[in-house]
Structures are given as structure tokens and as C-alpha cells.
Amino acid sequence: MNTADKLARYVLPTYSRFSVSPVRGEGTLLWDAQGNRYLDFCSGLATCTLGHGDNALSRAIARQAGELIHCCNLYQIDKQAELAECLVEECLELQGRVFFSNSGAESNDGLVKLARRFGKLGSGGSDESRHEIITFHQSFHGRTLGGIAATAQSKVKEGFDPLLPGFYHSPLNDLDSLASTIGPDTCAIMLEPIQGEGGIHLATPEFLRGVQELCQKNDLLLLLDEVQCGLGRTGDMAGWRSIEPNLTPDAVSWAKGLGGGFPVGAFWISDRLTSQNKPLFELLGAGSHGSTFGGSPLACSAALAVLREVIDKNLPQRAIEHGQKIRMTIEGWQHHALTEVRGKGLLLGVGLHAGAFEAPEGTPASIYLSTELAKAGLLAPPAGPDTVRLMPPLTVSNEEIHESLEIFRHTLDRVCH
Ligand SMILES: Cc1ncc(COP(=O)(O)O)c(C=O)c1O
Numbered sequence: 001m002n003t004a005d006k007l008a009r010y011v012l013p014t015y016s017r018f019s020v021s022p023v024r025g026e027g028t029l030l031w032d033a034q035g036n037r038y039l040d041f042c043s044g045l046a047t048c049t050l051g052h053g054d055n056a057l058s059r060a061i062a063r064q065a066g067e068l069i070h071c072c073n074l075y076q077i078d079k080q081a082e083l084a085e086c087l088v089e090e091c092l093e094l095q096g097r098v099f100f101s102n103s104g105a106e107s108n109d110g111l112v113k114l115a116r117r118f119g120k121l122g123s124g125g126s127d128e129s130r131h132e133i134i135t136f137h138q139s140f141h142g143r144t145l146g147g148i149a150a151t152a153q154s155k156v157k158e159g160f161d162p163l164l165p166g167f168y169h170s171p172l173n174d175l176d177s178l179a180s181t182i183g184p185d186t187c188a189i190m191l192e193p194i195q196g197e198g199g200i201h202l203a204t205p206e207f208l209r210g211v212q213e214l215c216q217k218n219d220l221l222l223l224l225d226e227v228q229c230g231l232g233r234t235g236d237m238a239g240w241r242s243i244e245p246n247l248t249p250d251a252v253s254w255a256k257g258l259g260g261g262f263p264v265g266a267f268w269i270s271d272r273l274t275s276q277n278k279p280l281f282e283l284l285g286a287g288s289h290g291s292t293f294g295g296s297p298l299a300c301s302a303a304l305a306v307l308r309e310v311i312d313k314n315l316p317q318r319a320i321e322h323g324q325k326i327r328m329t330i331e332g333w334q335h336h337a338l339t340e341v342r343g344k345g346l347l348l349g350v351g352l353h354a355g356a357f358e359a360p361e362g363t364p365a366s367i368y369l370s371t372e373l374a375k376a377g378l379l380a381p382p383a384g385p386d387t388v389r390l391m392p393p394l395t396v397s398n399e400e401i402h403e404s405l406e407i408f409r410h411t412l413d414r415v416c417h
Pocket of ligand 1: 045102103104105106108140141142143192196197225226227228229255256
């Protein structure tokens with residue numbers, strides 16, 4: 001049985017997979033068992049920050065694996081302390097405390113638990129408990145029960161009801177709708193500054209400022225899901241600052257790029273004071289939350305190696321420059337099959353005119369184009385039916401960008417009317 005047959009025979013069919021089967025990687029490149037070479041502009045869905053086989057990351061993992069892989073959170077974990085310090089002092093430059101999880105969905109569940117505890121405090125002198133959270137159309141916050149309730153895209157919720165109650169969804173970049181969705185039971189607003197899975201949609205600076213004002217006015221938590229857009233990919237260690245620098249969230253979640261491919265997630269909670277005159281992070285005190293694997297020495301060593309490389313080599317700046325190059329080149333084509341390029345840094349989405357593609361009946365343009373690009377040696381994943389994403393490792397070279405854009409252009413010409 002080949003890999004595809006074995007996967008079909010033994011693994012739950014939850015994923016629709018492309019036929020590519022990589023077995024080895026180096027930098028931006030992947031190879032399959034037959035020696036076919038691919039430029040990886042998927043990066044494990046915005047995860048392989050430093051590309052494949054990075055020396056600093058693989059050495060840190062090997063060294064730590066030889067010293068101490070796991071130690072539970074009953075004990076003091078030095079690498080966890082170091083990583084939290086780096087996230088607070090160098091990535092966010094905002095004071096607060098970090099919790100370590102293993103994935104993006106888990107991190108967002110932590111934010112939801114924070115919001116629930118915050119809601120219990122009541123508001124404006126009233127001790128009436130609040131529990132509702134507003135998220136945005138096209139959002140994606142993960143696949144746990146908390147994550148699917150928070151996610152607005154209905155496809156993730158189908159058949160899993162009754163869902164965790166208390167989530168309302170509002171259109172992105174529409175402050176009036178948002179203001180009218182806020183009710184007496186609302187306690188938080190949660191958003192991706194750049195929506196990833198929903199098709200690379202950016203919150204505007206005005207919208208972000210307006211959300212912050214509404215949060216202040218209504219005593220709501222501002223929760224940012226930076227699982228996909230955080231930690232450098234958009235051009236800033238704090239993803240939202242690549243859109244609006246003057247925003248002060250109450251809590252932020254991360255995963256994906258944090259470990260460069262090693263599974264590790266985290267969330268941060270601000271030390272700002274609540275109505276009870278206590279730091280916000282104290283709402284999740286001893287015994288309120290936990291994870292056996294979260295913050296293990298091995299996961300934290302991997303994440304530290306990634307963050308050191310990203311910060312010390314100023315990869316966010318490179319992401320900005322490379323992103324501009326990609327955007328300008330594609331826009332310069334003025335190709336009739338493309339609508340626009342959206343995104344920031346190296347988190348880019350190329351919009352497609354569905355009608356311009358000779359896709360088989362029932363196949364969305366994005367999946368058709370991603371399949372054809374893969375055949376030509378470029379991995380660029382779809383996001384929704386009419387967007388293809390370009391999100392290479394932050395270490396991608398000029399030559400690799402040039403070659404990828406050549407493949408993109410030639411493939412477009414081959415598969416469009
Ligand atoms: C913005 C965002 N939040 C949460 C998640 C869920 O992360 P994970 O798959 O690590 O649980 C994702 C995954 O794509 C994401 O893009």
C-alpha cells in the first residue's frame with residue numbers, strides 16, 4: 001500500500017489532502033520519495049517560520065532532548081521562564097503573564113476561560129454575571145468545542161450542536177454592527193487582526209481602534225487571536241502592530257509559528273487592573289487551568305530557538321520586504337484571473353476570479369489552482385473557495401521568491417480561460 005492508500009485505510013478521513021507526500025525538507029524546499037522538488041509556500045500552514053531543517057532549531061531540539069524532554073508543571077521549568085520572558089519583554093513589550101499550551105485551539109480556549117471569569121466580575125457596579133463573546137464573520141479559532149463555538153464559519157460547527165453557548169458573530173470592519181451586537185451579557189470581543197483560514201482578510205486600523213474604544217466604553221475584554229498572524233510573519237512580533245500600533249489588548253493567543261513546526265502554543269494576559277483592583281491575569285490563578293504537556297522543556301527550547309532567530313536576524317523586516325516584492329510583482333501582471341493581493345508581510349492571499357479557471361465541476365477555483373501549482377512544484381494552500389495563500393518561511397530567499405512567482409504566472413496562463 002502506498003502512503004495515500006494507508007492514510008485512507010487507517011487515518012480518520014477528516015482532511016482532504018493533496019497528492020504531494022513530502023519526506024525531506026531543507027529551507028524553503030521539500031522533496032517527495034521520488035525526488036520531486038517543491039517550493040514550500042505553505043510552511044505547514046504558516047508554521048515553519050525558519051523553513052525545514054534549520055540548524056539552530058534542530059540543534060536546540062536535539063540538545064534539549066538529550067538533557068530533559070519533559071517535566072510537568074509541578075516543578076520549576078527554566079526554559080519556560082526564559083520563553084515567557086522573551087514573549088513579554090521582546091515580542092509584546094507589554095507586561096502580563098503567559099500560559100503555555102500545545103496548540104492554537106487550546107490557547108483560544110484559555111482566552112474563553114479568561115473571558116468567563118472576567119464576566120463573573122459584573123460591570124459598572126453591578127455584580128450581574130456576563131458570559132457572551134463576540135467574534136467575526138469568516139473567523140477561525142480552532143477545532144475544540146470552544147474553538148468551533150467561537151469560529152463564525154458555519155462549516156466547522158455542523159452536527160456538533162449543542163455548541164458552547166454565548167458566542168455572537170458580527171461582520172468584520174463594521175463598527176455599527178458590532179456596537180449593536182454588544183448586549184448586557186457581553187464580556188469580550190475576540191478577533192484575528194488578519195483572518196487567516198477565512199481568506200486573508202485584514203481588520204482596518206480604524207476598526208481596531210473602534211473595537212478598543214467599544215471595549216473600554218462597555219468594560220469588555222479585547223482578545224486577539226494571533227495564532228496565525230503573530231510573532232513576525234506580518235512584519236512585527238505583535239501582528240496587530242503591523243496594522244495599528246496603538247492597540248493594547250487584554251490577552252493574546254499564539255501557536256503555529258511559535259515552535260517553527262514543533263507543537264507549542266501560548267497565551268498572554270495583561271497585568272492591567274480589573275474593577276476589583278487586581279491584575280487581570282490573576283483571574284486564572286492556581287488550579288484554574290493547566291496542561292500536562294504545556295510548556296515542556298523540549299517545546300520551550302524549540303520556541304526559544306525560533307524566537308531568537310526571528311528577533312536577532314530581524315526576520316519581520318525581511319517579511320515586509322519580501323511581501324512587498326511578491327505583491328508588486330503579482331499586481332504588475334494585471335492578470336485577468338486575479339482580483340487582488342491581500343495581507344501583510346509573508347501572510348498573503350491572492351484573490352481569484354472563479355469564472356476564469358477551467359476547474360472541474362464542483363471544484364473551487366482555489367483548490368484547482370493549488371492542485372495545479374503543486375504539480376508545477378509550488379505548494380500554495382487555498383483559503384476558502386477563491387483565495388490562494390502565499391506564506392513561505394520567513395527565511396525564504398529572493399531566488400526562491402522569483403522562481404515561485406514564475407511558476408505561479410506560468411500555471412495561471414496554463415489553467416485559465
Ligand atoms: C487564527 C487561528 N486560530 C486558531 C487556530 C487553531 O490552531 P490549531 O490548529 O493549532 O489548534 C488556527 C489554525 O489554523 C488559526 O489560524
